[in-house]
Amino acid sequence: MKGHLGFKIERRPVASGRLVFFVSLLAIIAAFVMAGVFFRIYGVSPIHAYQLILRGSLGSRFGLAETVRRMIPLLLCGVGLTIAFRALFWNIGAEGQLLMGAVAAAGIALFSGLPDPLLLPAMFIGGFLGGAAWGLIPAVLKVVLGLNDVITTLMMNYIAIYFVEWLIHGPWKGPTARGFAYSDTFPPAAWLPTIYGTRIHWPTLVLGLVLAIVMYIMVTRTRSGFEVRVIGENPDAARFAGISQLKTTLLVMLISGGFAGLAGVGEIAGIHMRLLGPANISMGYGYTAIIVAWLARRNPLAVIVTSILFAVIMTGGDVIKVSLGLPFQLINVFNGLILFFLIGSEIFLRYKVSFLLRR
């Protein structure tokens, strides 16, 4: 009798760290293989394209610097998102929170008239609060009115985007911008220092790395972190234990929104030195950070690694545009595919699939 190949799916009690790593790696490889199809469609050898991307983003001093400067906002937004996702708050709004952080910082840089040494600290504090405020609105709406967090955080992005547009076309349009939709350039005291010859605004990078470590300690060692994990793993048990959903949700969104706001400060005070079009400020860092946090499996420390990966992909977008004449947007295909395979691969963490010959 001829047998046929069947398979058996069993629940897996716990996924080991090694399994998580290999399954994630496999998902990324699968995404790169799929993306190769798109390069083929454009008539480019995928291997050649990937070589170019790697060399362009990591192989030269300039490429490396570009990769690191893109890693900074991904790191800050990503670390914040791991905390929100741990509490099962689906914050899709890091993009808008980043922009509102940028707006708050720009307002302080342009109009506060603070003494020079206080200007940058005030911009970071203001940026944190701006992003946090934008994140707290959906948090309150969810806990008090039961509104869906995915929808509200996503919609808040559009409000932020058009708010920035309005500012730079209207009240904040710079008299010295010669008709362009920019604000005026910030005073030099509001410029972040950069590593010589690069656009790496290192104070923001250091801030991101420190916050990743602090958040890791918070999640694993503190009672607030314990509350976040209990709410995220079992909201009913949290209610039973008397953990306040309101307080915890506000806390995680203060962190998540605030960190995205800090990323916004870094972008305008480190790269652009003025408030400009929302698409120029961010390039979708807030959205990409969702994948960054997810690939890190909601571990703030792992975000340091995953944010580098996505920074490489973003820099790769420049490379394929310049060297191959392909559209930069191809990297969105990458990001989409990685998220797609990543979520798809979760079945292998929760279930054990074994193949067997049935007769």
Added chain:
Amino acid sequence: MDNSKGYAIELRGIVKRFPGVVANDGIDLKVRRGEIHCLLGENGAGKTTLMRVLYGLYRPDEGEIILNGQSVQITSPRIALNHHVGMVHQHFRLVPTLSVEENIVLGLDEGTGPFMNFRKTRKKVSAIANQYGLPVEPQTKIWQLGVGQQQRVEILKALYREVDILIMDEPTSVLTPHEVEQLFATLRTLVDDGLTIIFITHKLDEVMQVSDRVTVLRKGKVVTTFPTTETDKPTLARLMVGREVIFRLEKKRMERRDKILEVNDLYALNERRLPAIRKMSFELFGGEILGVAGVSGNGQHELSEVLTGLRKPTKGKVFLKKKEVTNCSAREMNDLNVAHIPAERMRMGIVPALSIRENLILKKYRCSPFCHREFLDKKEIEENANRAMSNYRIAAPSCETPAKLLSGGNIQKVILARELSENPCLIVAVHPTYGLDIGATEHVRQVLLAQRERGAATLLISEDLEEIMTMSDRILVLFNGEVMGILDAESAGIEEISLMMAGTRHKGEKL
């Protein structure tokens, strides 16, 4: 003549393993055509797993299913239905917002093209309903029906699909005694009409009352099968648990101590904002266990939530040691040393993904010794876990093991260790032994009795009448959110309690 003739179902050597347990360990079962065959066993004996294998919800790891003499592969409920096997689950599979007839045709390819033909459906449904005495209103929405009627819809759903074999998984657990009578009458008509029924239960009375033959399962294995008329309840009980059941636990007589809890004219709503507790008043003393008896859904759940701060009453007052606590939050009640052993231990009692160590501090993580300023004290938490694991004999590889990997009994021990370690003044225990094996059940009961001797006041809510009767000092019977009466456990009879559970007020109890 072929031996398999006359058997509607033959299961041969069914093995079904889950991580850490063998739910079915080589089960052989033969069910004759046209009989009511009871599957009797404790929670966790493997009854439901076996029937899920037969209904195609689980694939067996080993073994063979033979229906009417034919070996078959049942890989999904649809294939089971093609073989005329239907199942009524313990928890109904109905869509509450749809009507009876919509639920009945759900998943069937009825009507022409994209259009439904409800006139035809309605005709067929009422024909079946009349034939078997299962009156329903086809256009009523499911949520408007009581549980008894919903069960009727589930049965109709199966009959509409022209099943020959009907599996009923603990059908009486949600019914009142009167509804049980009706159900049994219906099952009899079905069998007279040629259907074969498998009836899963752990209640001895039902076996004696309804079945033609009975198979006893224990720990995933068949103990024996025999005609119901050739056995009796004590025999079945012994086979089911593997030894003589202790009907009376060692229970010291206790002097009544101080009044711990006073509930005064309490009213509360359920999730659907309908009245769930009405004009409820009672008192509870230290060193006493007050059992709450009643068919599930008569206000027990809401009562436990009000007393633990999870639900706000709409009227009335609650006093704990003479102090009003009516509107206290769950955290405040916890700080007042009220312990809560919740009904759904996986959903409420533990955080499955977190370790035993972390689950043990779920309610105490905020304060010393487990937390200093913001930081958790790893060493204290671990010592606490090791202490609890040895005191409560929690069997696990280490205190790092995620709680979800533990057996039901060990999960309950984790909850007991956490809730009782601070010597609570009031314990609200809801179904504390539900689903546990004999050993774990006995352990839980002994722990609760030890708390009673220490002087704790315990409110014991359980659907297991025997548990209520053996454990309690006094028994409070609930019906429709109201207290039907409070009896002395020594003198109370099952008959009397059953009547009160069905809505008869205790003599002398005024309206």
